[in-house]
Amino acid sequence: MNEEGRGPSAEPLLALIGEHLESIRTALDDEEHALLLTRLTALAEAPPDDTMAVRRALQGVRLALRPLPFGHPVRAAVDGVRLTAAPPGPAAVTEALALVSLMAAPDPADAGPVPVPVPGPDGTSATEAAGAVEAADGRAPDPLLREPALSAAEAAARCGGAPPPELIRLPDPANGDRYPQFQFPSGCGTPHPVVLEVNRLLLADIDPLGAASWWLGTNTWLGGSPASLLGLLPDHELVGAATALVEGE
Incomplete structure (x- = not known):
């Protein structure tokens, strides 16, 4: 624990991800x-001295780890990390x-390496670059784009x-920018x-895919998406669930 009883900082979570990369790959589709x-690429590209940018990128990593099963050691650590703890x-x-x-x-058991999305020369964000890579490869776009x-x-x-x-x-x-209908x-x-x-809490302007994933994914606390x-x-229950995610409660 950090001082004042706050939750652990984020660096141990990243180290834990490194220790369990193989099981994470198996658990995620x-x-x-x-x-x-x-x-993780967005976090690696964040200015190290910009605490807010690093904190926002870390939130994106946490959201991406939410699909891990609850028994997975990294999934347990996700809920224990507070972004309001000691500044990363x-x-x-x-x-x-x-x-x-x-x-x-490259994964020896796979046909080739997973492509790393990187920002383009025109300043395209990491998320947008990932979509461009998928389009170029002829793969299906992010499933969130198939939502109304x-x-x-x-x-x-x-x-x-x-x-x-x-x-x-x-x-x-x-098809250009899309605004989820919900x-x-x-x-x-x-x-x-x-x-x-809630979108302000989830930093939807910085991490729209993460925010959309939270809204459209199953939330065991709330009993549905x-x-x-x-x-x-009640609105306050939705706000409370999002606050718990951000603060790692």
Whole structure:
């Protein structure tokens, strides 16, 4: 534990990932493993002296590890790490860079290495670059892009102007930006206020895929996917579940 009773810092979690790379690869499917690699790449590229950037990238790594089974030692550590603990330092970025190298190395049991998504010369983000790599390879896009969504124009019409940055915006190389439909009431109306509040907690503007994964994935605490429970559960329960994720409770 760190001082003042706060949870452990993030560096031990990254070291634990390195110790269990083989079992992580077995436990995650191809898309989940590729997403974890993308998130670690984003962490490795974060400026080491920018605490907020490193903390946000670490949150993305934590979200990507959530599909691990609860009995997995890394999954247990995910819930024990608080991003509000001691500020992550350069060691987290260095550790992430080492993990990316290990995860991208050729697997003797596989046909070849997992491609490492990297930002393009035009400043494309790591997540967007990953989508471009998938499109070039002819592989299916991120499954989140197959969820019901509004186009950028439709989202702007609902918002009465440019969609707020708190909304999840998923870049789709084939069809342009997509805004997951659950963020809006059925039929018409502006975004759900609780969605905007939770998205701020999940840093959706920085990590839209991670935020979308939280909303659309099964949440054992809530008893279903948060998106399916909009309007059925009190807003404060959804906010509480997202806060618990961010703070590692």
